[in-house]
Amino acid sequence: MEDVHSIKGKRILFLAPSFFGYENKIKDKMEQLGAIVDFYDERSVTKAFDRALLKIVPSVFNKKTFGYYNEILKECKNNKYDYIFVIKCDMLTEEILEKFHVVFPNAIFCLYLYDSVKNIKGVNKKFKYFDRILSFDRQDTLKYPEMKFRSLFYIDDFKKELRTDNKYKYDISFCGTIHSDRFGIIREVTKICKKRKLSFYSFCYLQSKFIYYFYKVVKHEFQYAKKTNFSFVKASSREISDVVDESRVILDIQHPKQTGLTMRTIEMIGMNKKLITTNAEIKEYNFYNPNNILVIDRKNINIPEGFLSTKYVPIDTSIYDKYSITAWIEDILYAIE
8 A cells, every 4th residue: 555645746626515624624634745635615505404405305406516516627627636535425416527537537536425325315326436435334335345444533633642640520521413312312311420420511513593493393302402502603623622631431422324433433542532332333343442432222321330430441553543534544545455
């Protein structure tokens, strides 16, 4: 495998949706490694309602998307790209991808999915346009032979030495977007912590107040929820890492329709943190250690007292480095052996 630093001088067209600023971290890291990067939002729509509609009927935005990408092609047509690097690909149509191949015939087309295929309508029909396809979902890689498995990564903000003082502001904390049954699980963990006199911090993000009122109608666990329980402004990676640093254990709740590990899970490797998660798939990973990671049943939550009191056991350095953003870029652009 070529060394990651061989992207020095390479020209990359990077197309990714906005996802909590990680798209900018990826761009910045590629540039730090010497690449010349042109970045555009992969989505022609950015409003919360439009993004929700995109998941149901993406074709409704085809006309707008076609015009959006035509403008990108006009701006970039004279650039000789080594790579076209796409994340998620929920808005790029087959017609647009064909045009990209005509304009950039010598580029290597790379696709990374941080969501399951079944959650990205029609994405499997676009696989034929990519030279390399990688996914965070191990189960998807078993279904699609052209796809390689590659988990997510931790950014430099989440790379910290193991704490030895054992003095934490929070016993357990959660930071994330509220979807599916997440808020109900958070409520149950809150009850457990109150009963055992444990400090619990939660940062619950909702994309808009409209979604809050919608959930008040359709979700039972929102019956007694207040707007003050939620933030409608995203927290920065630095703010989240500060909360994590002050926490003994982190709570992770993956979407019930996903088996891939969340970004928060991988970030805990970088932070050397203990983790409570609903995702049993984590037991299949090379960093799994039951001393560090507790898998809970999302419908019957039990947190043994002993898990909170035992210390974190450091993982091997080679495993630790494998999940860094630098190693992730290497695997995307040069593929996994």
